[in-house]
Amino acid sequence: MKKTILLIALVTVTGSIFAKHSVSVSKKEKSAILPGAKAGPKKTTTSGTISFNATTAKDAKPKGENKTVIASIDIVKGTVAFEVIVKNFSFENPMMQEHFNSPVWMDSEKFPTANFKGNIANLSAINFKKDGTYAAQVKGDLTMHGVTKSVTSAGSISVVGGTIKIASDFNVALADYGINGPAIAAGKVATESKVSVSAELK
Amino acid sequence: MEVPIKKKYSFFKKIGLLALILFIVGIAWVLYVFNEKYSDTTKITPAYTLNALDLIHEFERNDSLANKKYVEKIMVLNGEVSEVEGVDSTVNIKMADSTSGSYVIFAFQQQDKGLAEKIKVGEKVSIKGSCSGGAFSKILETEFITFKRCAINN
Numbered sequence: 107m108k109k110t111i112l113l114i115a116l117v118t119v120t121g122s123i124f125a126k127h128s129v130s131v132s133k134k135e136k137s138a139i140l141p142g143a144k145a146g147p148k149k150t151t152t153s154g155t156i157s158f159n160a161t162t163a164k165d166a167k168p169k170g171e172n173k174t175v176i177a178s179i180d181i182v183k184g185t186v187a188f189e190v191i192v193k194n195f196s197f198e199n200p201m202m203q204e205h206f207n208s209p210v211w212m213d214s215e216k217f218p219t220a221n222f223k224g225n226i227a228n229l230s231a232i233n234f235k236k237d238g239t240y241a242a243q244v245k246g247d248l249t250m251h252g253v254t255k256s257v258t259s260a261g262s263i264s265v266v267g268g269t270i271k272i273a274s275d276f277n278v279a280l281a282d283y284g285i286n287g288p289a290i291a292a293g294k295v296a297t298e299s300k301v302s303v304s305a306e307l308k
Numbered sequence: 309m310e311v312p313i314k315k316k317y318s319f320f321k322k323i324g325l326l327a328l329i330l331f332i333v334g335i336a337w338v339l340y341v342f343n344e345k346y347s348d349t350t351k352i353t354p355a356y357t358l359n360a361l362d363l364i365h366e367f368e369r370n371d372s373l374a375n376k377k378y379v380e381k382i383m384v385l386n387g388e389v390s391e392v393e394g395v396d397s398t399v400n401i402k403m404a405d406s407t408s409g410s411y412v413i414f415a416f417q418q419q420d421k422g423l424a425e426k427i428k429v430g431e432k433v434s435i436k437g438s439c440s441g442g443a444f445s446k447i448l449e450t451e452f453i454t455f456k457r458c459a460i461n462n
Contacts, residue, residue, distance in 0.1 A: 137414040150448065152402065152413055153395035167342070173415045178447045187447050193379060194440035194454040196415070201341050218375070219443050233449045306394060 147182040149270050153176075154305030156190060160280070165294040167202045170195040177305035179270060184229035186244055186272070188222040188303065210287035211295075212251055220250035222257075232263055239264045244274065251283045261303075273304045349417055349436050349459040352382045360387030360403035364410045367442040368451050379441040384461050385412060386434045389427055399425050401435065401458075410451035414458040423460045434461035 154175035160168040173196075176189040192214040198202040207214040224246015226232065232240040242263045247254050262275025277298045280290060289295040358377065363385060367374045390404040390411065398421040404411035414435050416424045427433060435457030445452050 151393065152411070152448070152452065153393040153400045155396060172455075174400060174413045174452075176445050176447050176452065177324055189447050191440050191443055191452075191454045194415070194456050196456045198345055199342070200344055200346055217439060220445070304396075 121177070132264075148178055148180045149307035150178045151305050151307050154188065156188070157302045158278075158299045159193075160296040160299040160300075162293055162296050164292075165289075166297075167197075167199050168206075168289075168295045170197040170202070170206065172196070175303075175305065177272070177303075177307060179272065179307050181234040181270070184226040186205075186222070186224050186226060186246065190220050192218055193221055203286075205289065211285055212290075217250070217252045220248075222246055222248045224257075226263075227258075232265075234265055234270065237265050237267065242272070242274075248278070251285055253283045255282050268308070270307045271303075271305070272307065275300065275302045277301070346417075346457055348419065349382065349438070349457050350420075350461075352436075354384045354436055355381040357384040358386070359420055360385045360412050361405055363453065364403075364405050364408075364412060364451065367453050368405075368410055370410065371442050371451060375441040378439040381439050382436065383439050383455075384434055384436045385455075387412075387432070389429050389431045389433055392427060392429055399427075401427055401433070408450060409448065410432065410453075412453045412455065414455045417457040420459040424458075426453075427460075435459070436461040 113229065152175075153173060154177035154266060155171060155173050156175050157171035158169060162168075172190050172194050173193070174194050178187045179185070192212050194209060195206060197206065206212055209216070211307075224244050227243040227245050228241075232242060240263045242261050243258065245256070245258045248257045257278075259274045259276040261272060264271040264273075278301050279298050280286070280295075281297065287295065290297060321450045350353070361373075363378075363383075385403065387403040391402040391403055393400045393413075395415070398416065400416075401424055402411050414424075414437055416437075418424070424456060434457070435458050437455035440454045440456055442451055442453035
């Protein structure tokens, strides 16, 4: 009987120690990805910028930008990720914003977010411990309008005193993502949109 | 009985004048819509006034319902600034739940960027803006709610 009680007590004490340990680990892991986190290989921001320009000779209005982009980079694994709420793209013209979010373009009611997940292909060429600007090749999957496509993009990574700045410009063929509105057919929206991404990660 | 020529001309004149007026109104409407700009947010009556943390908790409970209720609505949010984050040459203001990490972020309209840049972490502020909705971030593992065309409300 004494042995049984002792065993139960031992199991309980051991269990609580393990439980405490797992809670503290998960909290630590979470703190590494919370906004403003400084330590660890994962750097983030919630104020990245993505702008797009689909203007044509017929219409100079289809362009907008989103300044509340979540971005992250893992300097050890070389992973890069972006996430955005589509409706937070802002435009000067209300009609353009309405068109952008409508079912014939981004259909943001149905597809409220867009994201990119990828890897730095030439990770070994970038020294995150040394200030400087490095050319980077990023390959990954871009998901928007409910369609995921593989993209490769050239860009730059600047390291300035522990802060990492990333910038990239690339073109997106709207038809690849199932975007084929009448404005595109009429030549008012470019078939390929220029996309610029920039973020300062800490 | 034959309609006098003078009356016939008068009828066509009226039709022509009406067509011309409709054409001019149509052109003016198209020009207005194409060149319209967003009104200054400070001059728009808000649909909702809330505490930022209450809004965060509402999105955390059910963001589908919260999106249906608040997206594209002009709202005033009151709360404490948890972070002032640089973006391009200006700043975004954040109000976060320190327990969950979920946050509201405000991007400012051109005319209010200067005021936003003076705001400090810890300050209690009131911000008016257009809600773009919220979602669960797979990167941060928190709920995030975004606002655009924001203005300082106090």
